[in-house]
Amino acid sequence: xxxxxxxxxxxxxxxxxxxxxxxxxxxxxxxxxxxxxxxxxxxxxxxxxxxxxxxxxxxxxxxxxxxxxxxxxxxxxxxxxxxxxxxxxxxxxxxxxxxxxxxxxxxxxxxxxxxxxxxxxxxxxxxxxxxxxxxxxxxxxxxxxxxxxxxxxxxxxxxxxxxxxxxxxxxxxxxxxxxxxxxxxxxxxxxxxxxxxxxxxxxxxxxxxxxxxxxxxxxxxxxxxxxxxxxxxxxxxxxxxxxxxxxxxxxxxxxxxxxxxxxxxxxxxxxxxxxxxxxxxxxxxxxxxxxxxxxxxxxxxxxxxxxxxxxxxxxxxxxxxxxxxxxxxxxxxxxxxxxxxxxxxxxxxxxxxxxxxxxxxxxxxxxxxxxxxxxxxxxxxxxxxxxxxxxxxxxxxxxxxxxxxxxxxxxxxxxxxxxxxxxxxxxxxxxxxxxxxxxxxxxxxxxxxxxxxxxxxxxxxxxxxxxxxxxxxxxxxxxxxxxxxxxxxxxxxxxxxxxxxxxxxxxxxxxxxxxxxxxxxxxxxxxxxxxxxxxxxxxxxxxxxxxxxxxxxxx
Amino acid sequence: xxxxxxxxxxxxxxxxxxxxxxxxxxxxxxxxxxxxxxxxxxxxxxxxxxxxxxxxxxxxxxxxxxxxxxxxxxxxxxxxxxxxxxxxxxxxxxxxxxxxxxxxxxxxxxxxxxxxxxxxxxxxxxxxxxxxxxxxx
Amino acid sequence: xxxxxxxxxxxxxxxxxxxxxxxxxxxxxxxxxxxxxxxxxxxxxxxxxxxxxxxxxxxxxxxxxxxxxxxxxxxxxxxxxxxxxxxxxxxxxxxxxxxxxxxxxxxxxxxxxxxxxxxxxxxxxxxxxxxxxxxxxxxxxxxxxxxxxxxxxx
Numbered sequence: 001x002x003x004x005x006x007x008x009x010x011x012x013x014x015x016x017x018x019x020x021x022x023x024x025x026x027x028x029x030x031x032x033x034x035x036x037x038x039x040x041x042x043x044x045x046x047x048x049x050x051x052x053x054x055x056x057x058x059x060x061x062x063x064x065x066x067x068x069x070x071x072x073x074x075x076x077x078x079x080x081x082x083x084x085x086x087x088x089x090x091x092x093x094x095x096x097x098x099x100x101x102x103x104x105x106x107x108x109x110x111x112x113x114x115x116x117x118x119x120x121x122x123x124x125x126x127x128x129x130x131x132x133x134x135x136x137x138x139x140x141x142x143x144x145x146x147x148x149x150x151x152x153x154x155x156x157x158x159x160x161x162x163x164x165x166x167x168x169x170x171x172x173x174x175x176x177x178x179x180x181x182x183x184x185x186x187x188x189x190x191x192x193x194x195x196x197x198x199x200x201x202x203x204x205x206x207x208x209x210x211x212x213x214x215x216x217x218x219x220x221x222x223x224x225x226x227x228x229x230x231x232x233x234x235x236x237x238x239x240x241x242x243x244x245x246x247x248x249x250x251x252x253x254x255x256x257x258x259x260x261x262x263x264x265x266x267x268x269x270x271x272x273x274x275x276x277x278x279x280x281x282x283x284x285x286x287x288x289x290x291x292x293x294x295x296x297x298x299x300x301x302x303x304x305x306x307x308x309x310x311x312x313x314x315x316x317x318x319x320x321x322x323x324x325x326x327x328x329x330x331x332x333x334x335x336x337x338x339x340x341x342x343x344x345x346x347x348x349x350x351x352x353x354x355x356x357x358x359x360x361x362x363x364x365x366x367x368x369x370x371x372x373x374x375x376x377x378x379x380x381x382x383x384x385x386x387x388x389x390x391x392x393x394x395x396x397x398x399x400x401x402x403x404x405x406x407x408x409x410x411x412x413x414x415x416x417x418x419x420x421x422x423x424x425x426x427x428x429x430x431x432x433x434x435x436x437x438x439x440x441x442x443x444x445x446x447x448x449x450x451x452x453x454x455x456x457x458x459x460x461x462x463x464x465x466x467x468x469x470x471x472x473x474x475x476x477x478x479x480x481x482x483x484x485x486x487x488x489x490x491x492x493x494x495x496x497x498x499x500x501x502x503x504x505x506x507x508x509x510x511x512x513x514x515x516x517x518x519x520x521x522x523x524x525x526x527x528x529x530x531x532x533x534x535x536x537x538x539x540x541x542x543x544x545x546x547x548x549x550x551x552x553x554x555x
Numbered sequence: 556x557x558x559x560x561x562x563x564x565x566x567x568x569x570x571x572x573x574x575x576x577x578x579x580x581x582x583x584x585x586x587x588x589x590x591x592x593x594x595x596x597x598x599x600x601x602x603x604x605x606x607x608x609x610x611x612x613x614x615x616x617x618x619x620x621x622x623x624x625x626x627x628x629x630x631x632x633x634x635x636x637x638x639x640x641x642x643x644x645x646x647x648x649x650x651x652x653x654x655x656x657x658x659x660x661x662x663x664x665x666x667x668x669x670x671x672x673x674x675x676x677x678x679x680x681x682x683x684x685x686x687x688x689x690x691x692x
Numbered sequence: 693x694x695x696x697x698x699x700x701x702x703x704x705x706x707x708x709x710x711x712x713x714x715x716x717x718x719x720x721x722x723x724x725x726x727x728x729x730x731x732x733x734x735x736x737x738x739x740x741x742x743x744x745x746x747x748x749x750x751x752x753x754x755x756x757x758x759x760x761x762x763x764x765x766x767x768x769x770x771x772x773x774x775x776x777x778x779x780x781x782x783x784x785x786x787x788x789x790x791x792x793x794x795x796x797x798x799x800x801x802x803x804x805x806x807x808x809x810x811x812x813x814x815x816x817x818x819x820x821x822x823x824x825x826x827x828x829x830x831x832x833x834x835x836x837x838x839x840x841x842x843x844x845x846x
Contacts, residue, residue, distance in 0.1 A: 144790060145699065145755060145789045145790055146697070146698065146699050146755075147697075147698045147699040147701075147702040147703075148698055148699075164790075168789065171756050172756055172789055174756075175753065175756040175757065186788060186789055186790050187788070187790050188782075188786070188788035188790055188791050557723070557725050557750075557751075557752055558723055559749065559751070560723060560726045560747070560749055562747060562762070563747075563749045563760050563762075566760075566762065566775070566777070569775075588774055589774035589775070590775075591764065591766065591774070591775055591776060593775070
């Protein structure tokens with residue numbers, strides 16, 4: 001249901017302004033938003049230029065990468081400490097003291113001026129401030145830990161002079177690093193701490209032995225600092241990890257309009273005010289809910305999501321028979337496997353065009369109103385109590401399967417889309433590489449619209465997916481029809497865009513880049529349309545829920 | 556991977572069970588807290604939803620003798636249950652229950668209990684008529 | 693089974709050729725990472741005269757992580773529980789790869805000589821110990837006689 005950022009990010013994405021505001025709004029709304037953005041003051045009194053707001057409500061948040069976090073919370077802090085208070089201390093010493101004092105600069109300053117000697121001793125620094133840590137290559141070295149004798153090996157020692165081979169130090173540090181604490185000399189009697197930079201050097205030296213290439217990484221990628229950052233994030237509840245698969249980013253909640261206590265209350269109660277759902281984003285633009293740490297599940301409130309997930313887990317055996325990946329052509333019964341994301345299918349054998357979801361003729365889907373989303377209850381047939389009861393339980397299962405199937409199809413379509421999109425990405429990349437030789441006039445700017453369209457499609461599918469959960473719990477009313485038609489609109493737009501992408505990578509299409517450019521306006525329009533229809537659907541659901549025109553039926 | 560000896564494997568399992576790190580729907584622990592041989596264990600399974608076992612709690616005994624984990628443990632239901640792999644004395648029949656039949660050294664008591672629960676929820680078994688709740692073998 | 697690391701071979705050789713007085717550790721034939729251990733109770737302790745049986749296992753990560761050790765003989769001690777599990781800093785946070793099987797076993801022997809009821813694993817024993825140390829020591833002595841007498845095990 002999530003995509004790996006690698007698969008769809010374009011090379012030029014790196015130049016992409018990282019401060020892109022995450023929102024459901026179109027570009028224009030973003031501009032308006034950034035003007036209205038008040039300054040947010042962080043705990044240490046400075047303004048945070050990286051704060052964003054979710055346009056649904058006034059939730060303020062800051063998307064973080066681990067590297068950024070290490071830079072801001074550890075390295076910048078260290079630089080400031082050096083400049084303002086302890087200019088004579090080395091970077092190694094400052095990082096060790098800060099790590100020892102759990103990154104509280106004030107405590108380092110206090111302890112330092114109380115008794116420098118004690119602070120140095122406790123944090124494992126040589127008292128005279130002269131560290132003699134060395135990496136040396138030694139012939140015929142016998143290591144006390146692994147008991148191996150090396151004809152020649154790199155040996156590391158701290159100021160204490162206790163020497164151990166680089167391989168043992170590598171395995172030792174790798175094993176200790178998850179504790180997020182200072183790592184001392186291997187000798188159990190020795191309390192000297194290994195400086196952060198030396199940890200990098202230990203890794204680089206050991207890995208160079210294996211790969212023959214010595215890679216130097218910036219201090220902001222230091223494994224001990226990264227591990228300490230993780231511990232910090234795990235132990236502070238204002239931070240949440242992005243739940244997307246393989247995403248290592250996280251987000252800090254800066255402020256929220258609801259009081260903490262009220263927030264707790266809202267989570268417990270069956271509130272239908274979906275403007276209170278704290279949808280936030282990570283640096284890779286994955287949207288997720290801060291409260292339930294699930295992907296963006298709007299238009300559903302958190303408690304509905306919980307009910308749905310529980311139901312899907314409990315009924316998984318029942319739902320298992322739905323094979324979302326194979327179907328037979330409704331006309332000629334030839335077996336059809338779905339590869340991409342688009343639900344508009346054409347049978348290879350008989351050329352019948354149909355909808356993957358309802359297996360109906362696609363012709364009906366191109367009209368302005370199409371109804372494959374709607375669950376129609378069969379007319380109840382008479383009969384005695386027993387058959388009525390049986391009928392009712394059959395109906396309830398049918399209803400669940402109807403919505404579950406659509407929910408699951410969009411989930412798997414999303415994977416198909418992403419596969420297609422990564423192919424589009426690859427095609428474009430190859431073309432752009434070859435472009436120089438043939439001196440075409442195409443520039444990177446001309447295809448900048450693709451990443452946005454990709455994001456738009458993925459988010460559109462995600463919202464669609466959750467509309468089926470929403471619809472399952474929705475009580476029947478005139479307004480539920482409005483919701484359904486909004487759902488249909490969004491569905492159609494998503495399918496249209498998905499279809500264009502699929503046609504680009506289809507086998508018969510030789511001039512792929514030409515097709516991309518030919519469809520440029522269509523792609524841009526559709527992706528804008530998805531964003532706005534998505535927004536319309538969610539805000540209309542929000543308003544109608546608030547006014548009681550839509551309600552959830554008790555299960 | 557080196558072979559972890561029986562006692563240290565059982566200590567690991569005990570720790571996982573004591574700390575409640577495993578699945579919520581099952582639990583297990585030593586029958587006697589001072590059984591230094593760690594042979595006799597008690598297990599419980601929470602009946603899976605949407606089956607005739609829903610809301611029931613099943614008690615079992617598990618015996619890990621000297622051959623564990625090279626050989627599977629002996630598993631017996633205390634609570635009465637109607638399940639194809641359980642004989643009329645409550646014993647889980649090795650040949651009828653795949654987890655015990657195709658036992659692997661890295662399986663645990665948790666594996667056994669979870670697989671039994673899965674079997675209770677399987678389409679073939681979930682509708683089986685069950686003896687009165689609370690009756691024992 | 694994977695080849696035994698040189699470190700384990702060396703340690704084993706030395707444990708056999710140059711044993712620590714009062715401690716024996718012999719690897720089992722079917723698993724060379726699994727040791728049968730005997731520790732004699734320190735003479736000035738309530739465990740004096742006792743011959744305690746333990747087992748020790750070296751996990752895959754050894755020596756980056758500590759060996760796993762437990763008592764097989766019943767023992768009345770505030771830092772050892774009913775299942776023989778031991779609460780000792782060098783077996784946990786204070787482990788260092790430069791420590792060895794022999795140093796760990798010496799630490800366990802030392803723990804017998806210096807029970808620490810303030811950092812207990814067996815809460816009931818620790819409480820008895822703090823309430824009435826004299827009586828606790830008597831219990832430890834009688835358990836030693838009952839369960840750890842050398843004659844019983846040979």
